[in-house]
Amino acid sequence: MSEAGLAGALGLNGLIALFVSAILFSIGVIGVLLRRNAIIVFMCVELMLNAANLSLVAFSRMHGIEGQIFVFFVMAVAAAEAAVGLAIIIAIFRHYEVVDLDRFRLLKW
Amino acid sequence: MIQDFLFQAFAASAILGAVIMVTRRNPVSAVIFLVGVFFATSGMFLMLDAHYIAAINVILYGGAIMVLFLFVLMLLNLGHADWRDLRGPVGGLIGGSISIAFLGVLTRLFVGGTDARPVVEIAGSALREAAAEQGVVGVVARPLFTEYTIVLEVTGVLLLVSIVGTILLARRERT
Numbered sequence: 001m002s003e004a005g006l007a008g009a010l011g012l013n014g015l016i017a018l019f020v021s022a023i024l025f026s027i028g029v030i031g032v033l034l035r036r037n038a039i040i041v042f043m044c045v046e047l048m049l050n051a052a053n054l055s056l057v058a059f060s061r062m063h064g065i066e067g068q069i070f071v072f073f074v075m076a077v078a079a080a081e082a083a084v085g086l087a088i089i090i091a092i093f094r095h096y097e098v099v100d101l102d103r104f105r106l107l108k109w
Numbered sequence: 110m111i112q113d114f115l116f117q118a119f120a121a122s123a124i125l126g127a128v129i130m131v132t133r134r135n136p137v138s139a140v141i142f143l144v145g146v147f148f149a150t151s152g153m154f155l156m157l158d159a160h161y162i163a164a165i166n167v168i169l170y171g172g173a174i175m176v177l178f179l180f181v182l183m184l185l186n187l188g189h190a191d192w193r194d195l196r197g198p199v200g201g202l203i204g205g206s207i208s209i210a211f212l213g214v215l216t217r218l219f220v221g222g223t224d225a226r227p228v229v230e231i232a233g234s235a236l237r238e239a240a241a242e243q244g245v246v247g248v249v250a251r252p253l254f255t256e257y258t259i260v261l262e263v264t265g266v267l268l269l270v271s272i273v274g275t276i277l278l279a280r281r282e283r284t
Binding site for chain 2: 012013014016017018019020021023024025026027028029030031032034035036037039040042043044047050053054055057058060061064066068069071072075078079081082084086087088089090091093094099100
């Protein structure tokens with residue numbers, strides 16, 4: 001019942017977009033947990049942000065333009081985060097000569 | 110008809126590209142496949158009547174951010190495969206189960222969560238009419254510069270802070 005209601009409000013493509021968004025987010029989670037290369041972990045975080053954007057756009061067809069405004073701000077924050085994060089990775093690389101996340105254990109117990 | 114087919118093709122290629130991207134050992138090919146994923150999601154945005162979002166997704170994500178990643182990979186000379194990159198079977202099991210839990214929660218949320226409140230059917234047609242009336246950019250820009258002006262200004266400050274922080278972090282210290 002609820003599925004039919006959602007499919008009716010969003011259209012089949014909107015529903016597909018929601019499921020693709022969930023799947024892309026889960027793939028991003030796998031990547032973050034599975035990889036040791038800090039840059040690839042970072043790329044998986046970007047993938048998760050993009051998946052969230054996809055669900056926001058799909059819901060904006062149902063609830064109005066605000067979803068797309070949120071996507072705009074998410075993209076701005078993602079750009080800032082990518083710049084600062086890559087600067088941190090460069091600074092860490094200068095110190096350790098490696099970007100392996102398991103080697104950074106200064107704050108780990 | 111052809112639009113539905115294109116949409117589903119974009120969806121399939123996004124998922125496929127993401128899977129390939131996570132499993133590549135070479136970071137440069139991971140970047141290339143992530144660019145492919147961003148292009149596919151841009152196509153999906155286009156089919157969902159979010160034309161402006163589709164454009165800035167290509168320009169900002171597929172262009173600027175991924176070039177930044179590629180630039181850092183080249184700068185640090187990391188463009189080669191590393192056998193230690195992927196975690197072992199235990200890590201794979203933990204990561205896989207956590208991500209399947211995420212998938213289940215999200216699917217449950219998307220399928221079952223919306224009957225808590227009445228679904229307002231504004232749908233794509235209203236967005237399409239507004240875009241035809243005010244232009245594709247205008248339909249996003251008008252609320253952005255009227256209702257969400259303060260948020261926009263705060264975002265500008267955030268970008269400024271991130272510029273300063275980036276320069277401060279990445280600068281080589283001279284004593």
